Amino acid sequence: MSEFLQQVVEGVGAGSIYASLALALVLIHRFTGIVNFAQGELAMISTYVAWQLVASGMPFWLALPVTLAISFAGGMLIERLLIRPVEGAPELTIVIVTVGLFIFVNAAAGLIWSFTVKDFPQPFPEGSVALAGVDIGWSTLGVIGVVAVVMGLLYLLFQHTRTGLVMRAVAANPASARLSGIRMGRVLMLGWGLAATVGALSGVLVAPLLFLEPNMMGGALIYAFAAATLGGFDSPVGAVAGGLVVGVAETLAGAYVGFVGADLKIGVPLLIILVVLLVRPQGLFGRAAVERA
Amino acid sequence: MSGQVKDSPAGEPMTEAFLEVSDLHAGYGQARVLHGIGFSVGRGEICAILGPNGAGKTTTLRALSGMVKGRGSVTLDGTQLLGRLPEQTARLGVAHVPEGRGTFNDLTVEENLRVGAYLRHRRGRRARSERVAVAADLERVYGYFPKLRERSRQAAGSLSGGEQQMLAIGRALMLRPALLLLDEPSLGLAPLVTRELFRIVRTVNEEERTTVVVVEQNAQLALDIAHQAHVLESGRLVLSGPADQIRQDGQVAEVYLGISVQARKGG
Numbered sequence A: 001m002s003e004f005l006q007q008v009v010e011g012v013g014a015g016s017i018y019a020s021l022a023l024a025l026v027l028i029h030r031f032t033g034i035v036n037f038a039q040g041e042l043a044m045i046s047t048y049v050a051w052q053l054v055a056s057g058m059p060f061w062l063a064l065p066v067t068l069a070i071s072f073a074g075g076m077l078i079e080r081l082l083i084r085p086v087e088g089a090p091e092l093t094i095v096i097v098t099v100g101l102f103i104f105v106n107a108a109a110g111l112i113w114s115f116t117v118k119d120f121p122q123p124f125p126e127g128s129v130a131l132a133g134v135d136i137g138w139s140t141l142g143v144i145g146v147v148a149v150v151m152g153l154l155y156l157l158f159q160h161t162r163t164g165l166v167m168r169a170v171a172a173n174p175a176s177a178r179l180s181g182i183r184m185g186r187v188l189m190l191g192w193g194l195a196a197t198v199g200a201l202s203g204v205l206v207a208p209l210l211f212l213e214p215n216m217m218g219g220a221l222i223y224a225f226a227a228a229t230l231g232g233f234d235s236p237v238g239a240v241a242g243g244l245v246v247g248v249a250e251t252l253a254g255a256y257v258g259f260v261g262a263d264l265k266i267g268v269p270l271l272i273i274l275v276v277l278l279v280r281p282q283g284l285f286g287r288a289a290v291e292r293a
Numbered sequence B: 001m002s003g004q005v006k007d008s009p010a011g012e013p014m015t016e017a018f019l020e021v022s023d024l025h026a027g028y029g030q031a032r033v034l035h036g037i038g039f040s041v042g043r044g045e046i047c048a049i050l051g052p053n054g055a056g057k058t059t060t061l062r063a064l065s066g067m068v069k070g071r072g073s074v075t076l077d078g079t080q081l082l083g084r085l086p087e088q089t090a091r092l093g094v095a096h097v098p099e100g101r102g103t104f105n106d107l108t109v110e111e112n113l114r115v116g117a118y119l120r121h122r123r124g125r126r127a128r129s130e131r132v133a134v135a136a137d138l139e140r141v142y143g144y145f146p147k148l149r150e151r152s153r154q155a156a157g158s159l160s161g162g163e164q165q166m167l168a169i170g171r172a173l174m175l176r177p178a179l180l181l182l183d184e185p186s187l188g189l190a191p192l193v194t195r196e197l198f199r200i201v202r203t204v205n206e207e208e209r210t211t212v213v214v215v216e217q218n219a220q221l222a223l224d225i226a227h228q229a230h231v232l233e234s235g236r237l238v239l240s241g242p243a244d245q246i247r248q249d250g251q252v253a254e255v256y257l258g259i260s261v262q263a264r265k266g267g
């Protein structure tokens, strides 16, 4: 039993990383209706920024907020410089811009930092702590804690500030928001900035578990897609819940389903995506799109 | 209703005109909808725009608030509105309640109303007094629409169609608009509710001196509260005049029936 619980907690740890990347996807999708295929690559380059800061002597716990701030500014800049010019273009055009961004960021990271893998420092202490008879690694607890804090701050922003209210209004009804005097451009920039920030968080937290290299986020992005599909691409709460479910499902499948093991684990999110799309395309927390004539 | 009603054919300068529309053209891409319409609305007046489906009533309001591009001239208190975006016309005091649902469905009723007051946010010394004023206006809107108060913590998407229409109008009132544009406020409402809604529009107009342009299929109701009325057909004004006259002449019905009308004014 405690073995099982331990797997679940490990799964929640992995899941909170997927959750933050999924949340980044959902934030942008809610505001623009597009899927940002470059989200994982943006997280990757943020992770390199964190690595660079740490390598130049900055303590990790200072490098983390600095990285998140840089990512926030970077996300806003991308919206302003790359997305704004194609605003109003067909969705496919914007999606292709994000695919282009994916390729560009990936190549740029390889050019600057090379494609050889780097070790990313483990920010949490070694060892584990016994909680209710379950041995939980400090690193797992640390990941869960950091993600929980950031999610909590986002929740406060959206539910209890004027800026958050304005952002939700834009997501709900852009035309009426503009008629109320809200400038869309600023809100969209803010949305991209926040998405880049939570995405960066997922990169920095997953890097110590993997190695740092330009293609490191490929797997995580697939898990994040599964999480967002499961939760509903329009529901931030759904993205977080979806991330946790995907993380736990992956861990349990790897541990208990004989033939899955470590190698086939990546099949779990794909299976989840497929089943959700067949059974409940709007996701668990999403609403079916109702188009008015 | 009173003798103050201004009735001026296009061209004649009107000193008291608050909203002045002249030679307004608008459309969607290749499709041209408005072919040069002109009318003016005095400060504190209610102006009704009537006409059959597809005449261009909604397009007219959209051109005024900047939701579609227009050519010609639209001035509000002397300031040109054409060439501005909706978020900019809102800053000039234009509140547009669009056709159909203008609500933020994921937000609670009260949050909807607060978004309506978005532009009234102030920093520094005036922050406090404006917050008090917004709170007072919230009470005022709840006073007009008690149903909204009952449901203030409920998501707007869970309201009935009529309640959503009330909320959309309440949201516009929170801007304290100088010009209120209402597109078919009666859409989907029970007759009794519609009557009540029009009474409230009239009250707002009288108490706040808010200038109103209302587009309405229910001509009778609109003419009851309007000072001036214009009949739009295929993107052209075919009849303009004081609401009383237009109602008595019975020519509105002719227009709806498509019978050619000897327009006394406008055109």
Ligand SMILES: Nc1ncnc2c1ncn2[C@@H]1O[C@H](COP(=O)(O)OP(=O)(O)OP(=O)(O)O)[C@@H](O)[C@H]1O
Pocket (backbone or CB within 6 Å): B028, B031, B033, B051, B052, B053, B054, B055, B056, B057, B058, B059, B060, B099
């Ligand atoms: N978004 C749009 N794109 C293209 N054409 C449009 C659009 N909206 C309206 N039109 C066209 O413009 C014309 C006028 O439409 P408008 O909505 O202004 O009419 P209306 O007088 O408000 O009609 P109704 O009483 O049915 O609301 C119609 O022929 C319509 O097909």
Ligand SMILES: [Mg+2]
Pocket (backbone or CB within 6 Å): B057, B058, B059, B099, B183, B184
């Ligand atoms: Mg219409």
